[in-house]
Amino acid sequence: MTQHKSSSFRATLKQELPDWVRESIVTEEAAQQLTARYELDKLSKESSGLLAAVIFTLGGLLLGGGLLSFVAANWEEIPTVAKVILLLITLLAFHGVGYWLWHYKGWSRLGHALVFTGSLVFGANIGLMAQIFHVSGEWYGAFGAWALGSLVMAYAARSWITGVLALVNVVIWFLGISHAHQRTGMMVIPLLAAAIFLPLAWQLRSRVLYAATFVGFTIMLCSIAEQQHNSFKYILISLVICGFTTWAAGEFHRFKNIRPEFGNLLAGLGILTLGTISYVWSFHEWWQEGNWLNRAEAKPPTFYWLVPAGIAAIAGLTLIVMIMQEINALPTRRLLAIGITVASGILVICAMLGIAHRGDQMLLTLVVNLAALIIAAVAIAIGVMDERRAAFWAGTVFVVLLIISRFLEYETSLLLKSAAFTLCGLAMIMAGITYEKYLTRKEAHV
Amino acid sequence: MNKRTLFFAIAVAVQLVILLGVPARKVYTRATGRDIVLQVAPVDPYDVLKGYYVTLGYDISRPGAFPNAPTLAVNEVIYAIVEQAEDGIWKPIATAQELPQNLPANQAAIRGRWHQGRILYGIEEFSIPESKRDVIADDLNKNRNEARVDVKVDANGEAALLRLRIQDRVYE
CATH class of the missing domain: 1.20.5 (Single alpha-helices involved in coiled-coils or other helix-helix interfaces)
Structure with a gap:
């Protein structure tokens, strides 16, 4: 239950509870039940623990940086074999001490921070090892190696932050390799990344890693769509599909009450993605023929990016179908879901009309603006229904931004x-x- | 050892294997290869990823240096056949698309990859020690035609960079 409620809510409740008992608003017994239900006893420990985790992680980073700088300062005088041994010992020391503190001494946050730093040291060591032996190669190769090592560590140590590190490395590696080798097999990588990182985030109940995986998938899909066509319309389709699927995943978690802590973040991220792209592409400049961003390259187009894009779209639609019953029970919710689906559909159809050189430029611009307004209206409605100020103000500011932009544009x-x-x-x-x-x-x- | 510790140990082992795998090919070539000397020309003195290093170009990097150089697809393998000249430097004489067998003692084959109109051999990046960064850069700029590298080439044609020499000065 504590996972569903924010720390600030629990802190306020803990502060108020003694007054309520004193004023006989709740009984002593009820206060004890609330304390147990929201685990209020653990609150101070959690807060200090979070602070400690941040401090320990920063400390670990500084320690690692200090050690590396010290070694680098004396690097030239050290024989090659000693350099290699030093790199291996440093890596083993961070992981070994980290694991020992984490699981044998009960210093879990410090231990976790050191294990994470160990994976950072691992990345630095890859570069240093290449330097010692003058290893040449493509720049992204180092990120691929770093990603693999960090990923294995993230699973073994059950560390969400190491998982985020691995994901970032995978995305960087993918951007490099997909640009250098435009092969059909590249379409598998974004799907594979999702299949690897989502279960890890699920197991660890990490909202950050879960949401980051959706963002990583989006970046990878847009990258291959852009490389194959050099036209913004394909990127627009990719972004809409990813935004829609992210929102659908969030709604699925909320309505099915499965890992509900993922729900708000993903739904918000999805709407933010759709809102941002509809705003960016609401400018008529994008839809003018002859714009360099509208031109696909002369090379024969390949459409293998449509495979991961199609799978993502089907996944999003499937999730919505799965919660249709729950959504239909709440008419206002159904309206919001229709709003997001219609806005996503409008954006995709506009992009496809643009690709086919069909449709009036002004009409396409107008319709995209309409989609943007629908998304803003959904955000405002969520703000009102769920009493979420952030959503209300984001929607309101979005409407104002659209109006001001149009007045400045024309x-x-x-x-x-x-x-x-x-x-x-x-x-x-x-x-x-x-x-x-x-x-x-x-x-x-x- | 419990399962959790075993998994962690395996993960650390994987990181160690990856780390040792980075220079494995070069270490093998250094241990088993023969020495050759190539003339170099510096191109780019800085790279943000690995810190400071020089990107070296060679005579054999230019397809035009070979009388029979074909035009290949990106990343296609090509072997440069070099021959030792009287001044001790190994000069390009031909290319082959398969590893040449039974070359005479004064010839060697170096495995390369076709890349944007050049041939790369995996010996193009020479890391510069930080304290000697300016010295080496200055030395290379002033003595562009006097720079040589010592390279090991193994039986498969793989090359490993050992040291950079500019006149009588040696940088490792």
């Missing part, structure tokens, strides 16, 4: 601009006041 008189900006400002203030009053009323009602 030739309009200063007077009209002035009127539009004034109205936007007033509308934003009014919306804010209304929203805050609404929240206050709801709180009073509760």
Whole structure:
């Protein structure tokens, strides 16, 4: 249960509870039940533990950096064999001491930080080893080796932060290798990465690693789409599919109550992705023919990027179908789901019309703006229904941004601009006041 | 040893194997290869990934240096056949697409890959010690035509860079 509630909620509850007992709002017994339910006794330990984890990780990084700098300062005087031994011992020391503190001494956060630093040292050692023996090669090869070693360590040590390190390395390696070797087999890598990192994040209940995997998949898919076509419309399709699937995954976690802690983050990330791309592509410049970003390269097009894109789209739609029953039970939720699906569909259709050189430029721009407005409306609605200020304000600011952008983009008189900006400002203030009053009323009602 | 510790030990072992695997090919070539000397020309003195090093070009890096150089696809393997000249430097004489067998003692074959109109042999990057960075860069700029490298070449044609020599100065 504690995983569903924020630390700030639990801290407030812990602070308020003694007063409630004193004022007979809740009984002593009820207070004890609440304390047990929300694990309030562990709160201070968790907070200090988090602080300790940050401090230990930073300390580990500085320690590693200090050691490497010390060695680097005396590097030339050290014989080759001694250099190699030194690199191996350093790696073993970080992992060995880290593991010993983590599992045998109960210093789990310090131990975890040292094991993570060990994987950073491993990456640095790959570079140093290549330097000692003058190993030449493609730059991304080192990231591939680093990714593999970090990934194995992330699974073995059950370390989410090492998993994030491995994921970042996989993405960097993929960007390098897919650019250098545009082979069909590349389409497997994003899917393989998702199949490897999602179960790890699931096991470790790591929201950061889980969301990062979706982001990594998106970057990899966009990379191969861009390399094969050199046209923004294919990137737009990739981004829409990934944004939609990320949102669908978030909704699945929320409605099915399976790992619900992943739900809000993923749904928010999905809407943020869709909102950002619809804003970026709401400018008419993108849809003008002859724009260099609209041209596919003269080489024969290959469409193997459509395989991971298609699988992602099917996964997203499947997740939505799986929660259809739960969504249908809540009409407002159904409306929001339809809104996101329709906006995603509009963006994909516009990109496809652009690829086929069909459709009026102005009409396409207008329709993309409409999709952006739908996404903004969904964010505002979530803010109202779930009483989430961040969503409400993000949606409101998005609407205002769209309006201001259009006025700055097109030739309009200063007077009209002035009127539009004034109205936007007033509308934003009014919306804010209304929203805050609404929240206050709801709180009073509760 | 419990299962958790065993998995952790395996992960550490994997990292060690990867780490030792990075220079494995070069170590083998250094141990089993024969010595040859190539003339070099510096190209690019800085790289952000590995710190400071010089990117070296050779006569044999240019396909035009060979009378029979074909045009190949990216990453296709090519063997440069070099012959020792009277001044001790090994000069390009021909290319082959298979590893040549039974070469005379004064000839060697070096395995390369075709890359953007050049041939790469895996000996193009020479790491520079930080304290000698400016000295080497200056030395290379002033004595561009006097730079040589000592290289080991093994039976498979793989090459490993040993040291950079500029006149009588040696950098390792």
